[in-house]
Amino acid sequence: MLLRSFFRWTAPLLVAAVSFHASAQSTLRIGFQKSASLLTLQKSTGSLEKKLAPLGVAVKWVEFPAGPQLLEGLNVGAVDVGFVGEAPPIFAQAAGASFVYIGFDPAAPEAEAIVVPKDSPIKSVAELKGKKVALNKGSNVHYLIVKALEKQGLKFSDIQPVYLPPADARAAFERGAVDAWVIWDPFLSAVEKQSGARLLQDGRGIVNNYAYYLAERGYAQSQPKVIQALFEDTQAQAAYLKGNIKAAAAVIAPLQGLSTEVVELALTRYQFGVKPLTPAVAAEQQKIADTFHALGLIPKPIRVADALPGAAKLADAK
Structure with a gap:
């Protein structure tokens, strides 16, 4: 499945690939987990749909049970953008998945x-x-x-x-x-x-627990305005959530099937607000990749830098 997706991405002249790419332009397909509280809030309020309407872009929300399944969905073309924790991108990159890191949430x-x-x-x-x-x-x-x-x-x-x-x-x-x-x-x-x-x-004193926004490489390159709008809405909703945790929890709780009390506690443990990926954060992600390789959890070493937005352009310039 991973190889099939890889070859589809690297053979853009294939009729099926061209057709799929064209049809995806008018809809941003977001992979999310119900546990991702901020995205759940955005989905419930329709804020992102309103933000993208002037660009003529609709939103399709695709739910996954956890990060690894979401990454597989991203790799096979089911979604354009996804939000996951630290480890899933490592395993996905080691398996040959095509994606780029486009942003991160602060440590939690x-x-x-x-x-x-x-x-x-x-x-x-x-x-x-x-x-x-x-x-x-x-x-x-x-x-x-x-x-x-x-x-x-x-x-x-x-x-x-x-x-x-x-x-x-x-x-x-x-x-x-x-x-x-x-x-x-x-x-x-x-x-x-x-x-x-x-x-x-x-995780205190042991791990950072960053969370990442990822995108299919071709989508990230061709739709910068959509991604910018996504992040502007994400930052706006994050600011609202931080200042209105009780109200946000009341909206999110029924969607997650949890009590407001439980969601409130969870919200206090996260630092919301997407930021551009920094060299320091990428270096921390590389440490995770190196650890997993040393433990034999991934079959080969990987370079996180190869999954950063400018990696393809740098490779082409060599």
Whole structure:
């Protein structure tokens, strides 16, 4: 599937590819996760549709259960732009996916954590050795558990990872099929509030937990005005959210199927507001890529710089 998408992108003269590209120009297809509170707010208010109307561009919202699935959707041409955590782009780039980083949200280390049941005897990350730990493979929490274990002198191979998407992981966690769960907000806030799950370790002092806006490379190059409008609306809605957390939570909560109390807690842990990718942030992303390669989680080393917007132009100039 990845190779088929790659060849479609690199063979623009194919009739199917040309037809698809042309049809995508009038609609911005955004890949999002229900857990992405700011995008959920934008979707519910229709603010982005209003922002893009003067450009003659409609919006199609495409929901995914987690970042890795969203990246696959981006790679096979199902969406033009997506919003994900740190790890999914690493795995996707290693698999040959075609995308570019176009922006990032500030660090939010408190918005992901390792939790255990409230009556668990486990009191520290070190005690996870040999235990079953649920996580969504290839998501931001994959890096969190690696670094948290490393801080305790342990390796990822010292635990028994159980790869499950959030809904399945929550079920496994509550029935005692796993000893711990590594998860992000608002799922994190939900399990804390609803089942009394105990926070073993969040990302503070261990990871940054940035989130990234990604785009199909061709779309990023051909639609800069659409992306600019997207980011202007995102920044405006972020400013509103930060100043009106209770009101924003009341709008977002029913869409996420959560209580307002849970969503409020989750919103306080994120720093919203998209910014252009900086060399320092790209360097942090490269550290994650290098860590995953050293652990054998990705089959080959990658250069994050190759997935930055100017990479193709630099390559062509050589």
